[in-house]
Amino acid sequence: MPTEEERPVVLIHRIPSLKQPLASLSERFTLLDPLLHSADSTHSFLSRHASSVRAILCLGPSPLTSDTLSLLPALEIVVGSTAGIDHVDLQECRRRGILVTNAGNAFSEDGADYVVGLLVDVLRRVSSIDRFVRNGLWPDHGAYPLGSTLGGKRVGIVGLGSIGSEVAKRLVPFGCSIAYTSRKKKPGVSYPFYANVSGLAADSDVLIVCCALTEETHHMINKDVMTALGKEGVIINVGRGALIDEKELVHFLVRGELGGAGLDVFEDEPHVPKELLTLDNVVLSPHIAVLTAESFAALEQVVIGNLEAFFSNKPLLSPVKLE
Amino acid sequence: MPTEEERPVVLIHRIPSLKQPLASLSERFTLLDPLLHSADSTHSFLSRHASSVRAILCLGPSPLTSDTLSLLPALEIVVGSTAGIDHVDLQECRRRGILVTNAGNAFSEDGADYVVGLLVDVLRRVSSIDRFVRNGLWPDHGAYPLGSTLGGKRVGIVGLGSIGSEVAKRLVPFGCSIAYTSRKKKPGVSYPFYANVSGLAADSDVLIVCCALTEETHHMINKDVMTALGKEGVIINVGRGALIDEKELVHFLVRGELGGAGLDVFEDEPHVPKELLTLDNVVLSPHIAVLTAESFAALEQVVIGNLEAFFSNKPLLSPVKLE
Numbered sequence: 001m002p003t004e005e006e007r008p009v010v011l012i013h014r015i016p017s018l019k020q021p022l023a024s025l026s027e028r029f030t031l032l033d034p035l036l037h038s039a040d041s042t043h044s045f046l047s048r049h050a051s052s053v054r055a056i057l058c059l060g061p062s063p064l065t066s067d068t069l070s071l072l073p074a075l076e077i078v079v080g081s082t083a084g085i086d087h088v089d090l091q092e093c094r095r096r097g098i099l100v101t102n103a104g105n106a107f108s109e110d111g112a113d114y115v116v117g118l119l120v121d122v123l124r125r126v127s128s129i130d131r132f133v134r135n136g137l138w139p140d141h142g143a144y145p146l147g148s149t150l151g152g153k154r155v156g157i158v159g160l161g162s163i164g165s166e167v168a169k170r171l172v173p174f175g176c177s178i179a180y181t182s183r184k185k186k187p188g189v190s191y192p193f194y195a196n197v198s199g200l201a202a203d204s205d206v207l208i209v210c211c212a213l214t215e216e217t218h219h220m221i222n223k224d225v226m227t228a229l230g231k232e233g234v235i236i237n238v239g240r241g242a243l244i245d246e247k248e249l250v251h252f253l254v255r256g257e258l259g260g261a262g263l264d265v266f267e268d269e270p271h272v273p274k275e276l277l278t279l280d281n282v283v284l285s286p287h288i289a290v291l292t293a294e295s296f297a298a299l300e301q302v303v304i305g306n307l308e309a310f311f312s313n314k315p316l317l318s319p320v321k322l323e
Numbered sequence: 324m325p326t327e328e329e330r331p332v333v334l335i336h337r338i339p340s341l342k343q344p345l346a347s348l349s350e351r352f353t354l355l356d357p358l359l360h361s362a363d364s365t366h367s368f369l370s371r372h373a374s375s376v377r378a379i380l381c382l383g384p385s386p387l388t389s390d391t392l393s394l395l396p397a398l399e400i401v402v403g404s405t406a407g408i409d410h411v412d413l414q415e416c417r418r419r420g421i422l423v424t425n426a427g428n429a430f431s432e433d434g435a436d437y438v439v440g441l442l443v444d445v446l447r448r449v450s451s452i453d454r455f456v457r458n459g460l461w462p463d464h465g466a467y468p469l470g471s472t473l474g475g476k477r478v479g480i481v482g483l484g485s486i487g488s489e490v491a492k493r494l495v496p497f498g499c500s501i502a503y504t505s506r507k508k509k510p511g512v513s514y515p516f517y518a519n520v521s522g523l524a525a526d527s528d529v530l531i532v533c534c535a536l537t538e539e540t541h542h543m544i545n546k547d548v549m550t551a552l553g554k555e556g557v558i559i560n561v562g563r564g565a566l567i568d569e570k571e572l573v574h575f576l577v578r579g580e581l582g583g584a585g586l587d588v589f590e591d592e593p594h595v596p597k598e599l600l601t602l603d604n605v606v607l608s609p610h611i612a613v614l615t616a617e618s619f620a621a622l623e624q625v626v627i628g629n630l631e632a633f634f635s636n637k638p639l640l641s642p643v644k645l646e
Binding site: 109110113114116117118120121124126127129130131132133134136138139144146147148149150151152169170172173174175269270271272277283284285286288291292293294295296 | 432433436437439440441443444447449450452453454455456457459461462467469470471472473474475492493495496497498592593594595600606607608609611614615616617618619
């Protein structure tokens with residue numbers, strides 16, 4: 001362990017509600033957390049420390065704007081703690097040559113597990129059947145409407161990144177067939193590739209949305225895609241809420257023009273459209289698909305690894321390509 | 324298709340609440356359903372038709388007792404429509420040399436899918452998180468308690484039959500390690516075998532209960548097994564309620580001496596112990612793990628196949644070994 005004087009300085013950037021334990025980080029780095037250390041405003045705190053700050057750790061999806069970045073002229077790296085980093089002004093980072101890292105594979109497996117959980121839940125109605133039993137309806141109502149089997153379902157993965165690849169691996173033994181769309185065809189991947197999401201939707205029973213949110217992917221799951229997916233179709237979204245035109249999604253679900261949805265993310269979190277709260281073919285969760293005790297520990301290792309690599313001029317563990 | 328006169332006679336045996344569509348069966352067989360065709364009692368209906376009945380189709384878990392069997396001196400086969408056939412007096416069947424068949428593999432895949440759904444649900448709290456969101460708690464309560472990852476979990480399968488084998492296949496890509504117990508070691512299976520369930524429980528984080536209910540397996544998951552599994556341990560039961568000492572299970576769960584449970588079956592269905600209805604680490608379902616529109620269609624094929632094989636003296640598709 002470095003002595004206190006030797007520890008490189010890392011600025012913590014977070015929204016107030018995000019309180020993440022950072023014990024093993026603070027053994028290695030001098031952490032500056034404006035929300036903990038400062039009686040004055042974040043802005044003035046930043047102004048005073050700005051010159052010494054080469055690295056910033058962005059916790060969760062805390063928005064990191066060009067305004068904040070402009071207060072840090074010495075900044076060289078933004079270490080992210082999420083898989084998607086759409087909350088960081090990447091254009092400004094690219095312009096200034098600031099490096100950016102993400103959670104790497106820390107969340108891939110737990111995210112993929114949750115996707116499978118949501119899919120089985122929507123198709124087989126696990127949560128809604130649990131409510132049925134808890135409400136004491138079993139003795140009176142007898143049989144519950146039958147769910148639909150996973151075997152033979154055509155699953156279209158939107159974004160075959162680290163989570164999407166793990167989802168595919170898990171769903172093959174269920175007898176699902178896999179296809180995908182992404183910016184470009186992945187070398188060495190044998191699943192059929194679709195150049196656009198509408199084509200994929202037309203040939204799929206299920207869409208798994210797990211790509212990054214960018215200007216290009218904003219509302220990519222729109223009315224046309226939902227129409228192509230069809231009224232038995234199921235959408236699972238663990239990416240970002242704004243990947244889907246949420247207003248349209250609600251319309252499609254309410255009018256029975258989609259079979260169901262498993263949604264971990266929403267356009268205006270923590271706000272969930274109230275129309276969804278009463279639908280039995282929808283499973284809702286509060287942006288926790290990738291979060292477990294174990295994935296947080298894995299994340300900590302990735303964050304520490306990236307910071308140590310940066311401060312010792314070694315290759316970063318999980319750099320984000322800024323295009 | 325055989326003409327009406329040529330169709331072999333099959334007696335339908337069912338409890339009144341079980342109304343299964345049997346269209347493709349009635350094209351091939353003359354179905355006698357005492358509950359449909361008879362104004363008088365089942366008993367007298369059976370007495371009058373008894374001599375012509377060589378085959379009986381037992382729908383769902385309708386109890387088929389030695390009393391009923393004794394009314395059918397010509398009976399040669401009981402065609403079951405369930406995976407487990409503990410509701411049929413098998414001892415009496417063996418004594419009289421009556422053949423018995425079950426659902427074969429018709430339910431294996433859907434049953435296994437549901438097991439995985441229940442396991443992800445219990446470990447990652449899918450249903451309870453869905454309730455949390457539906458109750459509008461996300462904006463106020465913020466973060467939800469973290470679930471536990473599937474990767475690295477040691478899964479013990481109690482009964483490596485058709486469902487258990489499919490469960491194992493599905494859980495390997497999640498990073499779970501698999502072991503099992505059954506009456507005897509399965510040839511050609513590489514998962515570690517345990518001769519008894521207590522040993523398996525001691526070395527497992529999760530027990531999947533999916534074996535047949537017999538005198539030997541009644542309450543096999545008892546206090547000692549639950550103690551061996553430990554307070555983070557999870558039990559999934561899609562076999563029969565009476566495989567577990569339910570009273571003990573409730574005590575363990577209420578006292579926090581087990582991590583959680585996913586229960587599709589109960590000792591006194593449709594009665595669910597009321598203590599379970601308020602627990603967030605429990606997922607409940609009304610004995611529907613194997614039921615989908617698709618599995619019913621597959622079942623129909625197995626039932627027809629068994630009956631046709633019987634009436635044409637060919638090998639049965641899914642005979643049950645009566646030991």
